[in-house]
Amino acid sequence: MAQPVTQQAGEFGHATPREIDAGGADSLLHSATPPTLVDVREQYEWDAGHLAGALHAPVDSVATMIHGLVPNPETPLVVYCAHGVRSARAAVALGALGYTNVQSLAGGIVAWEEAGLPLAPTARTDAQHARYARHLALPGFGAEGQARLLRARVLILGAGGLGSPAALYLAAAGVGTLRLVDFDTVDISNLQRQVIHTTSGVGTAKVASAANQLRALNPDIQVEAINERLTADNAAVLMNGMEVILDCTDTFDARYALNRAALAARIPVVHASVYRYEARLTVFTPGSGPCYRCMHATEPSAEAAPACDVAGVLGSVPGVFGALQATEAIKLLLGIGAPLVGRIMLWDALDARFDEMRLQRDPTCADCSTVQ
Ligand SMILES: [Zn+2]
Incomplete structure (x- = not known):
């Protein structure tokens, strides 16, 4: 040029x-x-x-x-x-x-x-029409919803237990750009729950392994694979240009860094976490709902919140909640339904019980009290 x-x-x-x-x-x-x-x-x-x-x-x-x-x-x-x-x-x-x-x-x-201005009637390819036929038939979704997804840009932080199903469902749904961030390599012990990776991918970078699967699943979409650890220093750059963020991380440092940067960039975050047979899910919308620090003002101790490798986790539990994260992201992108803002969905798989807790915005929150 x-x-x-x-x-x-x-x-x-x-x-x-x-x-x-x-x-x-x-x-x-x-x-x-x-x-x-x-x-x-x-x-x-x-x-x-x-x-x-x-x-x-x-x-x-x-x-x-x-x-x-x-x-x-x-x-x-x-x-x-x-x-x-x-x-x-x-x-x-x-x-x-x-x-x-x-x-x-x-x-x-x-x-x-x-600005509410119209587009030309969408000329989808026959292949796209067939691929997304079940979306196109959905009330409240239709051709406009699918076109919106194909233009959407979603950041998935973590290509592990939650990120695997979330990324697969968003790719299958035709979310046009998926930016995937992880710094780890695939280990054989991951495969019990991180279903985007395969045995032949053991030893390779998780983002590369995941990107291969996503591109094979849906060639309509762009996958940006970033082999980096999320920190307070790079969080703003990693989320630049994104419309929705899926928090599929598993450390408090990453979640706090993500929270601050997402508030500053005013990008909604779909948060999930898992513990043994239990999981929780909520959505943070900057300025209008509580944030991660409203939920956890300070970091719980390692004994109170041990990591998966110490505590153990049933593989299907992050599977369910990663899929729920993808669902909440699609709702946010399309503006349909009632997003899980100010509410925490709790699941106890052993009791087979879903519960809901209210989450209020903390007016003294160190991260979001100044965000309008
Ligand atoms: Zn807050």
């Missing part, structure tokens, strides 16, 4: 494209001289839904495709992607190619939809 030259030098010399918000773009599209829309996302994102009348040129190809698509460089263009990052890059590149009237849609197609 041609190196972009500065269209309008920013403070640090970076090229800064002109931006237009969703309402402004909609007005222009209804004006006497509507701009040409250029969608610079990948094929699978385009297939999941796009703006009516848009041309499609993925960001890495747009510089070579644009002369064929839009021969006149004075044509007004509005370039868009999912969130406005790739389109900003594309707008700068098009400016460098001599296109004189290029604007990037701020916030991308996500902001467009959030």
Whole structure:
């Protein structure tokens, strides 16, 4: 691709494209001289839904495709992607190619939809229609829900007992981008419950083992495998651009680091934990519900909360709760049902009993009391 030259030098010399918000773009599209829309996302994102009348040129190809698509460089263009990052890059590149009237849609197609503006009728492939047929038939889900999932971006922290079933169900459901973070390698003792991994994967990185399975399960989706340990230092970077986070970690350090970063980034977290034959699940929504530290103001002692390798765990217990995490994530993404906010679902597998506990927001919480 041609190196972009500065269209309008920013403070640090970076090229800064002109931006237009969703309402402004909609007005222009209804004006006497509507701009040409250029969608610079990948094929699978385009297939999941796009703006009516848009041309499609993925960001890495747009510089070579644009002369064929839009021969006149004075044509007004509005370039868009999912969130406005790739389109900003594309707008700068098009400016460098001599296109004189290029604007990037701020916030991308996500902001467009959030403004209540319509997409073109979805042209799904026959294969996608068949794959998601049981979703498409669901009341409250349908084609729009599936298109929303195909554009969704979910972070799964931990590819172990909870992360395995959660990732499998989200991949099967067609969640468009799954970012998977774990620092461990597959051990034979994991296979009793971490069902995404196989015997032949023992000794390999968990994220690589899991990513292989997810891609085999559903080639529609993008899997980002990150072989890192979540810490307070990298938590913000790891969750950048994500819409929902699944907390499938198993240490208090990781959960507190995740809590603070997710509050700052205002990303909801679906939290689960397991202990022997028991499990619990809840959802934290920054600003409107309690957070992890409201639930655990301080870290329990090692005796009070021993890890799985000490305490033991029935393999199917994280299986059930990982699947429930995936379910809560899908509800959040689609805005359906009653999310498990301010409530803790408890399961005792031996008694075969589900219970629910209320969880109030702590007005003195060290992590969330200042978050509006
Ligand atoms: Zn809190």
